[in-house]
Amino acid sequence: MQSIAEHLLVENIADVNCQGGVYGNALQVACWREHRDTVQLLLEHKADVNAQGGQCGNALHAAISKQNKDIVQLLLEHKADVNAQGGQFGNALQAASIGGNKDIVQLLLKHKADVNAQGGQYGNALQAASIGGNKDIIQLLLEHKAVVNTQCGQYGNALQAASWRGNKDSVQLLLKHKADVNAQGGQDGNALQAASIGGNKDIMQLLLKHKTDVNAQGGKYGNALQAASLRGNKDIVQLLLEHKANVNAQGESMGVPSRQLLLNNTSILSGFF
Known part of the structure; x- marks a missing residue:
């Protein structure tokens, strides 16, 4: 028995490239739902494999988002634009x-x-x-x-x-x-500050071993010491201080010296000042 989709396509009732809806077109829906036979059918009836629109952008992205290699392969065989x-x-x-x-x-x-x-x-x-x-x-x-x-x-x-x-x-x-290791940019300013925010001591030690600038400024927390101070991570603060982090440095975004942040955080204050 023919499926509804196949019947509509064979009878030339459906516009295979009609645009609209959350997923933009029928091909993107079929890829998202992982209906390989429907994807094959739509492609055989001249569905535009590179049509743009919808939540996933195009059919190839929809198939990839579901990690369906079989459908990805099928789309590429039908000339999906990989770029x-x-x-x-x-x-x-x-x-x-x-x-x-x-x-x-x-x-x-x-x-x-x-x-x-x-x-x-x-x-x-x-x-x-x-x-x-x-x-x-x-x-x-x-x-x-x-x-x-x-x-x-x-x-x-x-x-x-x-x-x-x-x-x-x-x-x-x-x-x-x-x-x-000292490249600047992104929401966290640099790799050391990103590791500090995440509380990843092993990674911070690795970065410091590779000569990262412990006092580099940038990012939403200003510097690595301020990030650690705000997070209340005593081990990270200790590590940074051992590597000569400047407690008086004012972060560009916070505008407050790291010393003040440490003083405001009693959980990590003991033993430092």
Whole structure:
């Protein structure tokens, strides 16, 4: 028995590329719902595989968001534009990287995805993989010539994203590939402040070992010591002070000396002053 969709298409009743709704078009809905047979049927009836719109941006992004490699492969076989811009994550490779699906990332790279394409919430695929904490995908992207120090996106660069995420293996890998430990940018200003905000002492020790500037200014908390002071993390504060953090530095965004923040936080005050 024919499905309703097949009947409508065969009888030329339905406009296969009609736009509207949360998912923009029928093909994107079918990809989101992971109905492979319907995706195949729509493509056979000339659905526009690269139509833009809807919550996911396009059909390829919808399939990737569900981590459905089979449908991704089908769309690529029908000439889906692997580098099309759109959706929350900007492009297909960034969406796959944040999702942590190495097989799909490999498939996209095989189809000539631009490893350094910019856009979306995380700026590029490497930063997305770093915030996702997926070392294997970071390694794969670097092998395909991802630029480790590109500045863009919510976290400024891949090292800052990995530091905030708290994945030491990812941080070590990025440093091995010459990530700039003192690069400025992003919501947290630099990698050390990002690690400080997350309370990641092991990562902070690693960054300090690689000569990060303990007093670097920037980001929403001004500097790493202010971030740690606001979080009330005594171990992190101790570590920063041991590395000559300036207690009198005024953060650019807070405008208050770190000493004052420490004085305001009785839980970490004991033993410092």
